[in-house]
Amino acid sequence: RMESVEDLVVVPGDRIGLSADIQAGPGCYVSGTQVYASSVGVVEVTEVQGNEKYKQAQVVRIQSRRAPVVPTTDSIVIAKVQSINARQAKVSILSVNDSPCHEPFPALIRVQDVRPVFTDSVQIIESFRPGDFVRAAVINLGDSRAYLLTTARDDLGVVFATREGVTMGIVDANTMQCPRTLASEPRKVALVA
Amino acid sequence: PSFLANLFSHMQPWRFEGGTPVDFIRKPRGGGSDSMNDRKINSLRPVFISMGTVAKASGSAYIEIDGMNLLCSVHGPRPDSKADFVSEVGRISCDVRIAPFAGVHSEPEREKELALLIRPALEPAVVLSRFPKSVVEIHILVLEEEGDVVAAAISCASLALADAEIEMFDLVAASSVVHSHGSSEMQVDPATSDRVKQIASITTAMMPSRGEVTQISHAGEWDPEQLEAAMRLSIAACRQMHSMMRKALLDGAQSSRLQEHAA
Numbered sequence: 001r002m003e004s005v006e007d008l009v010v011v012p013g014d015r016i017g018l019s020a021d022i023q024a025g026p027g028c029y030v031s032g033t034q035v036y037a038s039s040v041g042v043v044e045v046t047e048v049q050g051n052e053k054y055k056q057a058q059v060v061r062i063q064s065r066r067a068p069v070v071p072t073t074d075s076i077v078i079a080k081v082q083s084i085n086a087r088q089a090k091v092s093i094l095s096v097n098d099s100p101c102h103e104p105f106p107a108l109i110r111v112q113d114v115r116p117v118f119t120d121s122v123q124i125i126e127s128f129r130p131g132d133f134v135r136a137a138v139i140n141l142g143d144s145r146a147y148l149l150t151t152a153r154d155d156l157g158v159v160f161a162t163r164e165g166v167t168m169g170i171v172d173a174n175t176m177q178c179p180r181t182l183a184s185e186p187r188k189v190a191l192v193a
Numbered sequence: 194p195s196f197l198a199n200l201f202s203h204m205q206p207w208r209f210e211g212g213t214p215v216d217f218i219r220k221p222r223g224g225g226s227d228s229m230n231d232r233k234i235n236s237l238r239p240v241f242i243s244m245g246t247v248a249k250a251s252g253s254a255y256i257e258i259d260g261m262n263l264l265c266s267v268h269g270p271r272p273d274s275k276a277d278f279v280s281e282v283g284r285i286s287c288d289v290r291i292a293p294f295a296g297v298h299s300e301p302e303r304e305k306e307l308a309l310l311i312r313p314a315l316e317p318a319v320v321l322s323r324f325p326k327s328v329v330e331i332h333i334l335v336l337e338e339e340g341d342v343v344a345a346a347i348s349c350a351s352l353a354l355a356d357a358e359i360e361m362f363d364l365v366a367a368s369s370v371v372h373s374h375g376s377s378e379m380q381v382d383p384a385t386s387d388r389v390k391q392i393a394s395i396t397t398a399m400m401p402s403r404g405e406v407t408q409i410s411h412a413g414e415w416d417p418e419q420l421e422a423a424m425r426l427s428i429a430a431c432r433q434m435h436s437m438m439r440k441a442l443l444d445g446a447q448s449s450r451l452q453e454h455a456a
Contacts, residue, residue, distance in 0.1 A: 013363030013402030038360040062449040070324040
């Protein structure tokens with residue numbers, strides 16, 4: 001029965017199987033005792049870790065043009081810094097988990113969420129500047145105007161910054177340097193192992 | 194014209210070729226509307242569906258039903274600037290424009306009224322929890338008006354949402370039934386000529402796979418028994434419309450798949 005639904009092209013509302021047999025993955029939903037498709041595409045059945053009999057079904061769009069992309073809690077985003085003040089940096093989310101957004105989502109990084117340990121000495125001006133691209137994690141949906149992000153991890157922070165049009169290189173976790181003028185600027189740098 | 198052929202050459206335009214228990218009477222394009230004498234009361238007119246027509250939109254669908262041309266484009270999910278409070282679920286917004294050349298004089302009030310009829314029919318079908326704090330904008334452009342706009346627009350918008358990869362519990366198919374002067378019978382999928390003398394009409398939008406009706410709107414005076422008969426007729430017509438919509442989506446997906454395998 002599992003084999004018969006694999007590779008089947010479905011539209012929203014088509015029944016895929018029993019919820020006792022299949023876990024609903026992306027593109028599927030559960031209603032009552034059945035799993036239904038919620039997207040147009042082809043059904044892919046994959047193994048569920050740690051469970052031999054239970055399988056997961058997902059509906060994968062064939063030739064997906066632009067799948068809907070929305071920031072969710074704990075997703076990793078790339079955002080561009082629009083403006084800063086003493087309390088926070090206002091950013092625009094450009095991509096979520098490596099999928100580009102149709103339109104940028106407004107977000108902000110508060111000063112207490114910039115570094116792993118917050119002390120009075122943490123300053124936004126020494127962490128981000130307008131025009132920087134940062135990798136951040138979504139804390140939660142924030143308020144009606146902006147998502148709430150954090151860079152309080154070693155692998156989060158500025159990934160790309162320029163100084164007078166020249167791309168800066170990374171010196172250490174707190175410094176970036178212009179290769180031409182050798183001038184250093186403080187940043188909260190994302191260190192990817 | 195050849196430029197039109199180039200415009201549509203990358204898509205698989207889909208035309209219903211028959212094969213259902215219900216009769217379809219074909220009329221040449223531009224021939225105007227069917228009269229009640231020529232068409233059975235429970236038959237839908239031929240439908241042409243084309244998906245992905247608007248390249249810049251997240252998703253789009255174009256529908257032609259014998260003189261009615263509708264284009265629906267979907268944008269989103271987009272950040273919702275109009276929200277006052279944080280919402281764990283998204284919302285959909287609907288905007289209707291009737292083109293100046295659509296053949297019918299239309300005021301902005303009518304466009305707003307149409308949008309108010311279309312949005313609630315679609316909302317229950319969209320999985321709003323997948324795009325919190327965001328809005329999916331549905332734009333409907335009526336290029337040529339004939340018959341019932343609302344029913345065609347709802348079906349078209351549902352296809353456009355599917356094309357935009359917005360998750361839905363089910364497709365929404367809509368259909369209307371009209372009871373006219375001088376006839377004891379009702380007509381499904383009315384043409385403008387059927388509506389000119391109408392006493393009453395009912396438009397139903399439903400999610401056929403789930404068997405749930407999302408909206409019923411009715412105008413005029415119905416006898417209670419007639420109303421029930423009209424609703425059943427309308428729901429049956431919705432199911433027919435749904436099978437055509439479903440076939441259009443599946444054919445599109447299959448041809449994409451063939452393209453993918455060929456590439």
